Amino acid sequence: MEDIEDLVVENGGAPPGFRLPLNAVGLKPKRNKNKPNLNNSMLPLIAPSIPGTQTIYLKTFGCSHNQSDSEYMAGQLSAFGYALSDNPAEADLWLINTCTVKSPSQSAMDTLIKKCRSAKMALVVAGCVPQGSRDLKELEGVSVVGVQQIDRVVEVVEETLKGHEVRLLNRKALPALDIPKVRKNQLVEILPINVGCLGSCTYCKTKHARGHLGSYTVDSLVGRVKSVIADGVKEIWLSSEDTGAYGRDIGVNLPTLLNAIVAVLPPDGSIMLRIGMTNPPFILEHLKEIANVLRNPCVYSFLHVPVQSGSDTVLTAMNREYTINEFRIVINTLTDLVPGIQFATDIICGFPGETDEDFAQTVSLIQEYKFPQVHISQFYPRPGTPAARMKKVPSAVVKKRSRELTSVFEAFTPYNGMEGRVERIWITEIATDGIHLVGHTKGYVQVLVIGPESMLGTSAIVKITSVRRWSIFGEVIETPNQSKEEIASSKKICSQKLCYSCSNADEACACSREAVPGSCGPESRGQIIVEESSVPINDKSEYPTGRILIGWLLRRRQNHVHKRMENGIAAGFKKKQERSQRSMREWGVIDRALLGGMLVTTLTIVTLLVLLVYWTPSSKS
Structure with missing residues (x-):
């Protein structure tokens, strides 16, 4: 069936557009065998x-x-x-x-x-x-x-x-923006500004699904922004398959939309705007206008610009419609015009026809810019795309290149120099450890802080206290709605919560500022979460010090809870056995003395009995 109306009519129902009552379809409801027949x-x-x-x-x-x-x-x-x-x-x-x-x-x-x-x-x-x-x-x-x-x-x-x-599956007008919505994060509105794209990348299947570019009007998007602000949203993400191409089908452009949205945001920066992924070709002519928006106090100074390869030869085979020089113009111009701007980019390793020289150019580009976020993917042929018919690079070579580029990326220390700095962050979620709050700087650098849940949806002034490859931690100095005394009190409560979380009383308290060997430590990483899904790179060699060390142990315990439940009986038996063996090994001096005394007493009694038996007959004679 291509449409519900067709299905209903075939069952002898009403004309198209009329919703029938439940029993009009003529199907018997499924009965649960465990329930009585009514x-x-x-x-x-x-x-x-x-x-x-x-x-x-x-x-x-x-x-x-x-x-x-x-x-x-x-x-x-x-x-x-x-x-x-x-x-x-x-x-x-x-x-x-x-x-x-x-x-x-x-x-x-x-x-x-x-x-x-x-x-x-x-x-x-x-x-x-x-x-x-x-x-x-x-x-x-x-x-x-x-x-x-x-x-x-x-x-x-x-x-x-x-x-x-x-x-x-039939295509029609774009879905309305004002239909009901249940947000995964109540503080974040993901706002689609257009669907589809103008590109025709040889490896991409998305256009097959999303189709040609279709943009929402500026008025409808601004109206949606006003509506979600009234709902209490504190962060708005503009999303699409290519944000930079917005409006080219309806006679407007991205800067026009951005300026219209910024105009309705509160000037105090209480609500932030994040611009979504944009390909290089469609923002080249608007770089100064976009830079002006990115400097606005209500807009994160962050942009996701995929490059995919550092080789013009590969980019041509991908049909990406820009050169490496044009990509450099985008990055360099925005870096010059927007203080503190952060970029994310994407790389595909092992695209058909990619040579060792092509890959070396990609590595060189990434080393040159040292992007804090690089989403590295191995090439996967998508059925129905031109790239699926191209001669493939051997899988072993693709994996090798992916590992090599990952090693290059892991060697960067993009957040060095931030420790000790005072930054304003916008807090929108609770970290996976359940203890820290997650905030972002103006450059959308993720910072983890300790504070009460009442800080969600607010901004705060923080001092960066710890910087690692994947994690940045800060200490709250000031918030708009809290006095210094209230901040100090909340820190004390959170610190006590961390200390009480340690199950072993013999452990050093995790609230101390110095790392204690054997203490719990988190695996939190300060990676920016951008539009494309990616696999985070583990870095378990560096654990942040101080009061947040308990988080890692808590997450490890949560990760193993199901396994413990499944093996509870066997584990319990084994635990008892080990406890018994351990108790035998751990007898103290008094235990040994008592056992020795019992043995001596037993031997004495036996000796006396033997002497008594032999002594009695001889005395009678």
């Missing part, structure tokens, strides 16, 4: 048979645009009454929002679909994979909803739960 008069009272009463598990792959789509779908489902859960086991239907950029993402999707089918669970697949690859074998018999049909996800879910297969 008569038909009670069926309307059974929650699982009523649309909007079921639980939905929503899984998202890919970029921030996909995340925004998922938030919109979650908002509509929630508004219609469906419950949302992070636990797939308790859901009645799985909704998977897919990404087609890289093979690993699609492989993860395939695995999830297999699990869902094995569990005999209702399934809806959304996103770029079904939109760009409609005939995938993995999608046979599965309901799908396309990227421009997310505003109809409730209908798709409703029909799928009835046992129907629904496919909504």
